[in-house]
Amino acid sequence: MKLQSTLEFTKENIAQSLREPSWPLWLKISCVVLLTVAWGDALAFSGAASDASKDNAPLPHIDAKRAFEYTREVTAFGPRYIGSENHKKLERYIVDHLKGDEVEDDAFTADTVEGKFPVRNIIAKFPGAKDGIVVIMGHYDTNYPLRNIGYVGANDGGSSTAILLEFANQLRGKKRDGYSVWLVWTDGEEAVRRWSDTDSDYGSRHLAETWEKDGTLKKIKALMVMDMIGDADLDIVRDTNGAPWLLDLIYNAAERGGYQSHFYATQGPIEDDHLPFVKRGVPCADVIDLDYGYHNVFHHTAQDTMDKLSPKSLEIVGNTIMETIHLLDQR
Numbered sequence: 001m002k003l004q005s006t007l008e009f010t011k012e013n014i015a016q017s018l019r020e021p022s023w024p025l026w027l028k029i030s031c032v033v034l035l036t037v038a039w040g041d042a043l044a045f046s047g048a049a050s051d052a053s054k055d056n057a058p059l060p061h062i063d064a065k066r067a068f069e070y071t072r073e074v075t076a077f078g079p080r081y082i083g084s085e086n087h088k089k090l091e092r093y094i095v096d097h098l099k100g101d102e103v104e105d106d107a108f109t110a111d112t113v114e115g116k117f118p119v120r121n122i123i124a125k126f127p128g129a130k131d132g133i134v135v136i137m138g139h140y141d142t143n144y145p146l147r148n149i150g151y152v153g154a155n156d157g158g159s160s161t162a163i164l165l166e167f168a169n170q171l172r173g174k175k176r177d178g179y180s181v182w183l184v185w186t187d188g189e190e191a192v193r194r195w196s197d198t199d200s201d202y203g204s205r206h207l208a209e210t211w212e213k214d215g216t217l218k219k220i221k222a223l224m225v226m227d228m229i230g231d232a233d234l235d236i237v238r239d240t241n242g243a244p245w246l247l248d249l250i251y252n253a254a255e256r257g258g259y260q261s262h263f264y265a266t267q268g269p270i271e272d273d274h275l276p277f278v279k280r281g282v283p284c285a286d287v288i289d290l291d292y293g294y295h296n297v298f299h300h301t302a303q304d305t306m307d308k309l310s311p312k313s314l315e316i317v318g319n320t321i322m323e324t325i326h327l328l329d330q331r
């Protein structure tokens with residue numbers, strides 16, 4: 001994914017752009033201050049919405065150790081880029097963990113600048129009594145251009161796959177009074193050559209089209225993308241491509257768990273799997289930490305490995321998102 005801005009803020013390049021040698025230091029600092037100040041304004045109004053969270057329901061608790069273990073197992077498959085043997089193994093791993101659940105595929109062939117690839121979004125549906133759907137997405141493919149350098153994407157691809165598996169554990173076997181929750185392991189999120197509108201988000205673009213045609217999009221109350229959420233030094237960026245009310249609701253949920261210091265110290269418009277849905281008017285949020293290592297140095301490098309991650313971060317994001325679902329149910 002990537003972060004755009006006036007300065008072409010992309011998941012790939014926000015941190016890179018800040019360390020770009022052609023930028024004088026004062027400009028870098030001004031940029032960071034600008035982002036932080038802009039975010040201060042946003043925080044001022046988020047407080048007003050926090051009344052929604054005043055109920056006595058216990059806070060959700062995911063099994064963070066188990067989620068971390070999933071991350072380790074997924075990462076241990078090695079590079080899991082589209083079209084690879086490890087990718088197929090991971091597809092089986094995901095589906096094997098969804099036994100007894102209502103599982104569907106959105107599978108197709110993507111025509112890319114590197115050739116044709118099979119792409120498969122895996123969808124697990126947990127029905128609720130309330131009319132409407134909350135969608136949670138996370139990509140499971142790893143970076144294609146880095147396929148030959150031993151890149152394993154523990155955070156970028158691993159953590160998102162794992163947190164969704166843990167969400168499935170939390171949702172399974174419980175009758176939902178609230179909205180239906182659909183978990184989507186998206187495929188082909190990564191660019192095969194260079195991030196652009198046509199070389200990225202292959203799976204989610206296809207799914208958005210499919211759901212537009214079959215009427216599903218109209219039923220979606222909120223769509224949240226999980227990406228790179230395992231960094232031990234967790235800073236979730238406020239994604240300004242997202243719906244402000246949903247971003248605020250996530251912040252309120254984080255506050256309830258005492259996790260707010262990990263949210264929204266910086267902000268910027270992020271391009272990720274949610275964009276095809278944003279473009280179609282679905283309320284979305286990308287829950288992503290784009291400061292992976294100082295100045296994002298580990299992102300899309302062979303250093304994206306398990307030792308950089310922490311179960312605590314999976315717990316913070318997992319509990320916050322489960323609580324956000326609870327808050328959404330009450331709306």
Ligand SMILES: [Zn+2]
Pocket residue numbers: 001143156190300
């Ligand atoms: Zn990536």
